[in-house]
């Protein structure tokens with residue numbers, strides 16, 4: 135069976151990866167030591183053992199704790215560089231990386247430190263790894279819209295170092311409508327717009343991400359399959375879904391990988407993509423997500439080509455470069 139080989143070798147774009155979710159336990163401990171930050175786990179093994187999640191919130195609690203070791207610009211650079219080298223190994227030739235500034239500003243780390251470190255890694259990845267990399271600033275939806283506006287304000291002097299904004303963190307109870315005004319402002323500023331919707335939340339959140347926030351693509355979106363009218367809209371308007379199968383498995387969105395709906399999304403004509411979300415926490419980077427999903431759900435070589443083409447179509451790469459990839 136040569137399908138895994140083909141899948142691994144395909145050039146692809148990764149569009150849904152939280153850079154703080156690429157922080158491996160080994161790097162968490164190294165940075166904790168370097169910065170003299172206390173973490174409530176004895177060692178790497180104990181920390182890895184805590185990675186048993188029952189839902190999104192049980193993951194987010196540990197994910198935010200892990201990010202507390204990030205203090206200096208070099209820390210952000212080192213984290214991003216480790217991911218970018220790992221992405222290159224999986225034949226990811228383009229990546230759009232999410233970052234969560236509020237996780238750091240809440241601890242007194244300036245937005246400038248976060249963005250400068252991440253952006254320097256993106257520039258070096260283009261030059262030294264042949265991986266094009268850009269940044270998407272995410273607002274934490276469990277915080278207020280006022281807090282999101284303050285974060286945007288602090289980030290705007292660095293407008294040239296990120297291409298868009300997104301919306302992440304605890305979904306249920308924090309619908310897209312809560313961020314209508316700040317997304318409208320970002321739209322005026324010419325930023326690309328995305329949002330997590332339909333991960334654990336209902337199809338109604340996907341509708342409002344589209345109609346209220348006016349996002350260009352939907353992160354996760356797997357709950358859309360519960361709403362035939364929504365499926366039709368996504369297919370007709372070619373609105374991409376950035377699906378993350380191993381994340382969905384580890385956060386119990388689906389009971390097992392064989393039950394994942396990626397194949398039916400693709401076969402319904404949706405521009406679905408496969409991504410890693412938080413690879414250090416969910417047991418796999420890009421190729422691990424692809425290979426395990428192909429094996430479990432019966433995707434074939436045509437699906438592989440479709441998924442790779444979708445990843446470039448769904449990307450914010452500017453034409454004519456974009457067409458060259460597709």
Ligand code: ADE
Pocket residue numbers: 152155190197302303304330333381411412
């Ligand atoms: N932040 C990091 N990963 C996330 C996910 N899968 N959903 C919502 N917020 C996140």
Ligand code: ZN
Pocket residue numbers: 150152302330353411
């Ligand atoms: Zn995500």
